[in-house]
Amino acid sequence: MSTEFVKHLNPHPATDEVREAVLQNPGFGQHFTDHMVCIDWQGDVQENVGRWENARLQPYGPLSLDPSTAVLHYGQEIFEGLKAYRHEDGSVWTFRPEANAARLNRSAQRLALPTLPEEVFVDSIRELVAQDQAWVPSGDGESLYMRPFMIGTEPFLGVRPSRQALYSVIASPAGNYFGSVEPVDIWLSRTYARAGTGGTGAAKCGGNYAASLVAQMEGDAHGCSQVVFLDPERDDAIEELGGMNVFFVFDDGRLVTPELTGTILEGITRDSVIQLAEERGLTVEQRAFTLDEWRDGVRSGHLTEVFACGTAAVIAPVRRLVSNDETIGPEDAQPGEVTMSIRQQLLDIQTGRAEDTHGWLTRLV
Numbered sequence: 028m029s030t031e032f033v034k035h036l037n038p039h040p041a042t043d044e045v046r047e048a049v050l051q052n053p054g055f056g057q058h059f060t061d062h063m064v065c066i067d068w069q070g071d072v073q074e075n076v077g078r079w080e081n082a083r084l085q086p087y088g089p090l091s092l093d094p095s096t097a098v099l100h101y102g103q104e105i106f107e108g109l110k111a112y113r114h115e116d117g118s119v120w121t122f123r124p125e126a127n128a129a130r131l132n133r134s135a136q137r138l139a140l141p142t143l144p145e146e147v148f149v150d151s152i153r154e155l156v157a158q159d160q161a162w163v164p165s166g167d168g169e170s171l172y173m174r175p176f177m178i179g180t181e182p183f184l185g186v187r188p189s190r191q192a193l194y195s196v197i198a199s200p201a202g203n204y205f206g207s208v209e210p211v212d213i214w215l216s217r218t219y220a221r222a223g224t225g226g227t228g229a230a231k232c233g234g235n236y237a238a239s240l241v242a243q244m245e246g247d248a249h250g251c252s253q254v255v256f257l258d259p260e261r262d263d264a265i266e267e268l269g270g271m272n273v274f275f276v277f278d279d280g281r282l283v284t285p286e287l288t289g290t291i292l293e294g295i296t297r298d299s300v301i302q303l304a305e306e307r308g309l310t311v312e313q314r315a316f317t318l319d320e321w322r323d324g325v326r327s328g329h330l331t332e333v334f335a336c337g338t339a340a341v342i343a344p345v346r347r348l349v350s351n352d353e354t355i356g357p358e359d360a361q362p363g364e365v366t367m368s369i370r371q372q373l374l375d376i377q378t379g380r381a382e383d384t385h386g387w388l389t390r391l392v
């Protein structure tokens with residue numbers, strides 16, 4: 028049985044002209060569709076009781092929160108990110124939503140927020156996209172980016188898990204995240220960490236991003252658009268970027284990606300890349316990857332490609348690693364063959380140009 032959403036339709040949706048102007052040049056995360064989905068929760072995670080209620084589709088707009096609301100003080104916030112793709116026949120699909128639903132619940136457990144039944148997660152996305160389907164762009168590399176999130180909403184300043192929560196989904200038409208597939212330079216942060224052992228590194232929560240922004244500023248100041256963080260247990264192993272996982276491609280058919288130690292976010296793109304790479308006969312090693320290995324690999328020529336991956340940017344080729352001490356990688360690096368071919372394969376599956384042999388797609392409209 029699918030979740031029933033009460034519909035409060037937006038009396039002033041964007042006109043066709045306004046929407047089409049936005050879809051001409053969507054950018055990323057700047058424009059939102061006419062509606063949002065909201066579901067309220069009350070209960071007690073400590074007692075393992077509670078209920079989701081008042082599922083509704085409503086006009087996109089500001090939330091009204093009491094100034095004492097839990098999330099504003101102790102940061103109980105988690106989120107997800109996934110995309111809706113328009114296929115050539117006009118139908119709209121999304122990629123592995125059950126994996127996002129499961130991850131939302133793992134994040135919820137870490138942040139002492141309530142879990143949401145996986146089918147409600149998928150229904151909430153379908154509800155929003157069905158209503159706002161005119162906002163799903165159809166251009167190459169374009170999609171509707173969906174942002175489910177959950178916050179603790181109890182108005183109470185005591186330090187304990189919030190006894191009220193809001194789950195919501197908003198959606199924003201998205202162009203190509205980085206505009207192109209130009210390789211990016213990434214900054215090695217030695218001053219800041221994004222995660223600690225036993226911390227929230229594996230949870231998709233706003234707090235991790237808040238902690239990464241100052242490192243991002245440091246990277247920006249050094250001409251780098253992304254930051255890579257080190258393993259909190261050791262200062263010589265790469266962990267992940269602020270919002271993307273990372274892969275290293277060797278000329279002997281090996282791919283190396285840092286293993287999931289509890290401080291790395293378990294990317295769904297990462298998992299999909301591993302599967303696609305193995306099906307091509309590449310060997311994927313999930314283990315610690317050191318700075319020495321990066322440096323030596325570039326020097327010997329055996330490390331041929333580096334790329335980062337995540338839903339927003341899909342796969343982004345990495346050019347150089349920049350730090351206070353050194354720069355690793357050639358200035359003239361072009362996007363690598365393996366990088367671009369896996370990227371294309373993933374995009375082809377998502378947009379329906381290649382057969383979905385893994386059962387990764389779910390039809391929304």
Ligand SMILES: *Cc1c(COP(=O)(O)O)cnc(C)c1O
Binds near residue numbers: 108231271293297
């Ligand atoms: C969301 C995210 C990723 C990528 O996950 P995908 O499921 O591939 O989008 C990687 N690292 C961090 C820190 C993230 O928040």
